[in-house]
Structure formats: C-alpha cells, structure tokens
Amino acid sequence: MSGNKESERQNPPKKSMDDLLERDKLNIRLNRINHKILVFSGKGGVGKSTVAVNLAAGLAKEGFKVGLLDIDIHGPSIPKLLNIENHKFSFKDETIQPINVSENLKAVSIGFLLEDNQTAVIWRGPRKMGVIKQFIKDVEWGDLDYLIVDSPPGTGDEPLTICQLIPDADGAIIVTTPQDLAIVDVQKAITFCKQLNMKILGVIENMSGFTCPNCGKVFNILKSGGGIDMANEMDVPFLGRIPIDPDIVISGDEGKPFTGLETTTPSAQAFKTIIDSILNFAKQNALHNVSIINKGENPMKIAIPLANGKLSMHFGHCEEFALIDVDENTKFIKGKTILTAPPHEPGLLPAWLADNGANVIVAGGMGSRAQGLFAEKNIKVVIGVREGTPEDIVSAYLNNMLSAGDNICDH
Ligand code: ADP
Numbered sequence: 001m002s003g004n005k006e007s008e009r010q011n012p013p014k015k016s017m018d019d020l021l022e023r024d025k026l027n028i029r030l031n032r033i034n035h036k037i038l039v040f041s042g043k044g045g046v047g048k049s050t051v052a053v054n055l056a057a058g059l060a061k062e063g064f065k066v067g068l069l070d071i072d073i074h075g076p077s078i079p080k081l082l083n084i085e086n087h088k089f090s091f092k093d094e095t096i097q098p099i100n101v102s103e104n105l106k107a108v109s110i111g112f113l114l115e116d117n118q119t120a121v122i123w124r125g126p127r128k129m130g131v132i133k134q135f136i137k138d139v140e141w142g143d144l145d146y147l148i149v150d151s152p153p154g155t156g157d158e159p160l161t162i163c164q165l166i167p168d169a170d171g172a173i174i175v176t177t178p179q180d181l182a183i184v185d186v187q188k189a190i191t192f193c194k195q196l197n198m199k200i201l202g203v204i205e206n207m208s209g210f211t212c213p214n215c216g217k218v219f220n221i222l223k224s225g226g227g228i229d230m231a232n233e234m235d236v237p238f239l240g241r242i243p244i245d246p247d248i249v250i251s252g253d254e255g256k257p258f259t260g261l262e263t264t265t266p267s268a269q270a271f272k273t274i275i276d277s278i279l280n281f282a283k284q285n286a287l288h289n290v291s292i293i294n295k296g297e298n299p300m301k302i303a304i305p306l307a308n309g310k311l312s313m314h315f316g317h318c319e320e321f322a323l324i325d326v327d328e329n330t331k332f333i334k335g336k337t338i339l340t341a342p343p344h345e346p347g348l349l350p351a352w353l354a355d356n357g358a359n360v361i362v363a364g365g366m367g368s369r370a371q372g373l374f375a376e377k378n379i380k381v382v383i384g385v386r387e388g389t390p391e392d393i394v395s396a397y398l399n400n401m402l403s404a405g406d407n408i409c410d411h
Helices: 005-011 017-031 048-061 125-137 157-165 178-194 226-233 246-254 266-296 346-355 368-376 390-398
Strands: 034-043 068-070 091-094 095-097 099-102 105-109 142-149 171-176 200-204 238-242 299-307 319-327 332-341 361-362 378-382
Touching: 017 034, 017 125, 017 390, 034 048, 034 157, 034 178, 034 266, 048 068, 048 105, 048 142, 048 171, 048 200, 048 246, 048 266, 125 157, 157 178, 171 226, 178 226, 200 226, 200 266, 226 238, 226 332, 238 266, 246 368, 299 390, 319 390, 332 390, 346 368, 361 390, 368 378
Parallel strands: 034 142, 034 171, 068 105, 068 142, 171 200, 200 238, 299 361, 361 378
Antiparallel strands: 091 095, 099 105, 299 319, 319 332
C-alpha cells in the first residue's frame, strides 16, 4: 500500500453533510447483511473469481441468502461464471435491482451495465470508488446471510475502497496458487489487510496438485504446499487446498458453479470443507456479535420540531415533531416517526415528548424555564441549531458536527 493511502486512512478528509448522509444509507444496507466476506488475491489468474462464485453458490445451496458483488470494474468475470452475461440491471424507485441467479443467490457486477462483454471500462480511481459505493448503497440487496465480494487482484483502488466501505466485514479470504511467483504477491495482499486492520479469515491454495484420472497419481504441476507454508509464516489461518480439476474449468466456461452440482470429486470435497470452515467461523462470529450488540447498543430518540419538513425555529409553535431513533454507538439512524405537535400549552411539550420516548431535543432556541422542564424529564436540550432536515441534523449531531450557535429564541 502506498504511503498516500496509509496517510489518507489515518487522517481521513473532513466529512461533508452529503458524505454523512451517504454513510447512513450505506450502513442501513449493510445492517441487513449478516456476514460480509471479501475475496482477494495477490495475482490474477489464480482462480479468485472461481472461488468467489463457488463459495457463493455453495452457501446458497446450503439454504443461505447470498449476494455476490463483483467489484472488478475492468475485468468482471462473475456474469460469465454464472452464465448471466446478457442480463442488464433494472431500476426501481431509484434503486438498482440485483440479478436473481437462483432463489437464494443475487449478483451485481459492472458487467450488467455494459453494452457487451468487449466494452472496456476506462475509469480512474474516484469514479471506480463511486460505483463500488453505489453497488452497496443503491442496490436493493434486501436481507442477506452472506455477501461475498469478488475483488480484482492486487492492492489497488478497488480492494482499498471495499475495505473502507465495509470496515467491519467478517474478513478476507486470500486465494493463491502454490508456486513461489504467486506466493510473493499474496504476501503483499496479507500485509495490505493487516495494515487496514481487515481480519484474514484464511488462505486458500488453489490449483494445488492434479490427480491423474487414469493412474490416480498426483502431479504437483504448480508445486504444492506454498500456501500453507506462507500462511504459517505470516501467522494467518489456512482454509484448504483445491486441486486442479478440468471440471472446474468446464463449469466456469458453462457458467454452472461447481458447488451447485452434485459431485463428490476431491475438488468438490475441498470446496465443501472450506464452506464448512466459513460456516463455523460465522457461527462463532455471530455469537460474538450478539454479545457486542447486547453490551454496546445505546438507543436514543431525538426530537426535532418541524415546519415544512425542516427545523422550526419556534419549537413551542411548530407543526410537527420528527422523532428519530438512532443507536448512539453505531451512529445508525434506525427509524423516523412524524407526530403532530400537541396544542401550545406551557409545560405540555416536555411531558408529551418524554411520553413518546424522546431523550434529546434539538431546537433553534428555548427559554430557560422550558430547558428546566426538559431537564426534569431527562431530555437533553441542544439549542442554537439554525437549519436542516431532521436526517441532516441527526447525522451532524451523531458525528459531533452540529454547529450549535447562540440560543436564538430565549423567551
Ligand atoms: P482470477 O479470478 O484469479 O483471475 P479465475 O477464477 O478467472 O481467476 O480463473 C482463471 C482460470 O482458471 C479459469 O479458467 C478457471 O476455470 C480456472 N481454474 C480456477 N480454479 C481452477 C482449478 N482448481 N482447477 C482448474 N482450473 C481452475
């Protein structure tokens, strides 16, 4: 990873309101996906996309709801590997509909936007980063058990972007082949993950040995064992070996994932063992996450007086209140309710908002007597806020970016 990328991560540029709102949208999508797994490789051609497709299809076959996200902008393989090259995205209510591959498997790839598979995408970093973000935030993924992300090889813009967009992913799987030339590059991929604090679920050694179908003798065409040795050396888990199997090539060319087929060959067995390891890991991680949520969730309801959908400067005479449910720890906006304001009677609002569960009120201004009444009801008062929609104000408040000025209505 270059020095620039490292310093960008340590000192991220100051976030604008639009960035914060985008982040909220992204978090809302990601919140509905239980497990996110990134598939990386140091080099091209080691079978990374093949592994990603087969993991996704294998998990879907086990009955899990799976999304497969192809973030290889310049060389998307997923449409071909799933035999859905002619499919195009449809759009509904400003969201992108993923391609339904089977009952349990959905896929998204830049390939579904291109006119044909000969079209080359010539984009620089920021544009690629924007499209990857859209592929999470604007896609109607729905509720998923697993999102498998197929990233292009190396440690460039795309893997960096996905690690930044999903920093709490379950982790990365790194695919390599056994020979030294591939191993050198996979070490870089591991270092990249470590630098970004991305957990490494494990290394898969693909194309590891070939069993002759005639004599049963094993030929280590690309050598063997390089992956496991390197995993040990770099202190990361080893998930397993997948042998060279001509059926994998055929299934890839025909767009029928190998793990979706009923076969009991050594390579099918190898995929099964790897999928079982992922399921075991996910089980442990789920227990871990439940305990984090139980410990960490900090629900909060923020009340905002509204006039014409925006902050009303006169909270006592406003038309409506927005009540926004958020989790203070994760900074997620979880819900919004609009209530018609009660009649303007002294002392009524604090009790009414407390009854409706509010524990923060954001207002343009407020008299000291009203502030005292809110304090009695354990409602925190934030005053001096000038303008904004409820979502803007709440995002800014949660991210300590709310510029609260003078109390402009102190009567
Ligand atoms: P990458 O995503 O790393 O560039 P691909 O998944 O596109 O690699 O695979 C490259 C080629 O290798 C494909 O033709 C694929 O069918 C083949 N391949 C992948 N894994 C195996 C394997 N275990 N045995 C035989 N061929 C394989």
